[in-house]
Amino acid sequence: MKGVLLVNLGSPDSPTPKDVKPYLDEFLMDERVIDAPKWLRTILVRGIILQTRPKKSAEAYAKIWWEEGSPLIVLSERFTNKLKQHTQMPVALGMRYGTMTIKSALQELKDKGVDDVLLVPLYPHYAMSSFETVVVKVLEDQQKFFPQMSVTTLPAFYKNPDYIQALSESIKEGLQDFDYDHILFSYHGIPERHIRKSDPTNYHCKIDGSCCKINSVAHNTCYRHQVYDTTEMVKAYLGLPEEQVSSSFQSRLAGDPWLKPYTDYEFERLAKEGKKRLAVITPAFVSDCLETLEEIAMEGKEQFLEAGGENYKHIPCMNDNDAWVQVMAKWVNEWERTGLLDVTPST
Ligand SMILES: C=CC1=C(C)c2cc3[nH]c(cc4nc(cc5[nH]c(cc1n2)c(C)c5CCC(=O)O)C(CCC(=O)O)=C4C)c(C)c3C=C
Numbered sequence: 001m002k003g004v005l006l007v008n009l010g011s012p013d014s015p016t017p018k019d020v021k022p023y024l025d026e027f028l029m030d031e032r033v034i035d036a037p038k039w040l041r042t043i044l045v046r047g048i049i050l051q052t053r054p055k056k057s058a059e060a061y062a063k064i065w066w067e068e069g070s071p072l073i074v075l076s077e078r079f080t081n082k083l084k085q086h087t088q089m090p091v092a093l094g095m096r097y098g099t100m101t102i103k104s105a106l107q108e109l110k111d112k113g114v115d116d117v118l119l120v121p122l123y124p125h126y127a128m129s130s131f132e133t134v135v136v137k138v139l140e141d142q143q144k145f146f147p148q149m150s151v152t153t154l155p156a157f158y159k160n161p162d163y164i165q166a167l168s169e170s171i172k173e174g175l176q177d178f179d180y181d182h183i184l185f186s187y188h189g190i191p192e193r194h195i196r197k198s199d200p201t202n203y204h205c206k207i208d209g210s211c212c213k214i215n216s217v218a219h220n221t222c223y224r225h226q227v228y229d230t231t232e233m234v235k236a237y238l239g240l241p242e243e244q245v246s247s248s249f250q251s252r253l254a255g256d257p258w259l260k261p262y263t264d265y266e267f268e269r270l271a272k273e274g275k276k277r278l279a280v281i282t283p284a285f286v287s288d289c290l291e292t293l294e295e296i297a298m299e300g301k302e303q304f305l306e307a308g309g310e311n312y313k314h315i316p317c318m319n320d321n322d323a324w325v326q327v328m329a330k331w332v333n334e335w336e337r338t339g340l341l342d343v344t345p346s347t
């Protein structure tokens, strides 16, 4: 029997340092997130980062926490419940990190008789620190605990026309009551090194965009290429003028260079260039979370206004909006019927 496994990133159990610390430990000790040798990763994460970050992170989580729990978890659950109404197949939700584990979601599917699983990483774009680590963990757990199950993965859907339509329409709705000079597409950042590591050709990706126009298999795993494709397709769908749109990268950690331009620098640049009314969208995330609700909607607003901006709006992620649920339902039901997953047209 077929079934669907949705996987998102996860959150701590509560916005307290006591719960944030083990969550961050699991997250940052992932070799696809901090990709240093284990001895160095242990020193960096356990010896340095976890000494101070849990307290700071817990304070940030406390600002966005809902009565029902973490927004990312609550919104992912709402999406899952709606999807269940649009498919005959069992659907389960797991998280890559934290206590809502992938193993328990696979167990839930197994208990319902599922042995043929469609894995849906809830990320539009491929990065080793998001999409890839989910796939690796699901396959590890499947082989270890559920060897009778088979797993098929839905590819990154960053340029699927139905996804672009649902995303663009949700942006249009968010912009309805907002007069803007500029729209910033702020994507979660990753270290530039990860782009090189994910390039199967070892030479294609130049990290300056010059490589994006040359067809390559490297694009299948290039986060930078994929996010710029999403921006271009939304821009085309909504008919936005070139000069009113730009892309940037948020949420960097200290250390090596991360993808540029950095979102916080862009807030300043745009305000100084006279863009007084800024709309920010965050398409790397399908659900609102700490990085959108705190970093962008709260901190970002403060940074932009301090730099001279006058009006600022974060457009919510698609969350559990009906059009987005229907797009997902179309993909999973097509897979159930035909076994096909034709979500990412090749260019
Ligand atoms: C969109 C996909 C994501 C990628 C790619 C990604 C890479 C990445 N993240 C960190 C470090 C942190 N990220 C944190 C939060 C966080 N990250 C994503 C998504 C991606 N991360 C989400 C959805 C969230 C929010 C989770 C929530 O509970 O709402 C955090 C934790 C918070 C904090 O302390 O700031 C860290 C740390 C790295 C190092 C990385 C790539 C190398």
Ligand SMILES: [Fe+2]
Residues within 6 Å of the ligand: 188, 251
């Ligand atoms: Fe992150």
